Amino acid sequence: MYRRIFTISAVATALLLAGCGPTPQLKVKEAVLTLSPVDSNPSVLHFNVYGGPEDVHLLRVSSPSAVRIEMHDVSVDTKTGAVTMAPMNRVLIPSGEKIAFKKGGKHVMIWGVNVIPRRLGVIETEFLFSNNVRILVKARVQEIDGSDPDEKKAIDG
Numbered sequence: 001m002y003r004r005i006f007t008i009s010a011v012a013t014a015l016l017l018a019g020c021g022p023t024p025q026l027k028v029k030e031a032v033l034t035l036s037p038v039d040s041n042p043s044v045l046h047f048n049v050y051g052g053p054e055d056v057h058l059l060r061v062s063s064p065s066a067v068r069i070e071m072h073d074v075s076v077d078t079k080t081g082a083v084t085m086a087p088m089n090r091v092l093i094p095s096g097e098k099i100a101f102k103k104g105g106k107h108v109m110i111w112g113v114n115v116i117p118r119r120l121g122v123i124e125t126e127f128l129f130s131n132n133v134r135i136l137v138k139a140r141v142q143e144i145d146g147s148d149p150d151e152k153k154a155i156d157g
């Protein structure tokens, strides 16, 4: 009896999926926090945001393990070649598109990363979007050379 119910529901699910087609899901992936070699300087968070079924804005990134977090964009002065960065209040995430926060471009700067993510090698972050969706992301934490944080190495031996 249980087997029969299971079989019917599996078929129903398959039909449902076939009928819907792929719906893009709002996601945050490939998140990596690179620690600043100088503690008083901000660390940098890179990640990719994948747009969902509707256009939304990324409004804020927060973490219980940091003092201050800002979203930044980079611009290059076409005359002097000087690179400057400025805070952004919001970032448009178009439906179905990938927006990269990467080296040389948009990024998130984090001041005062505490000892918890340094020991774990992982930092908990929360991404808040304009449709009120909050996505919790565990970002890998690394030193500037890509290795585990020094505090984690000390524990792991």
Ligand SMILES: [Cu+2]
Binding pocket: 072, 085, 107, 108, 109
């Ligand atoms: Cu910055």
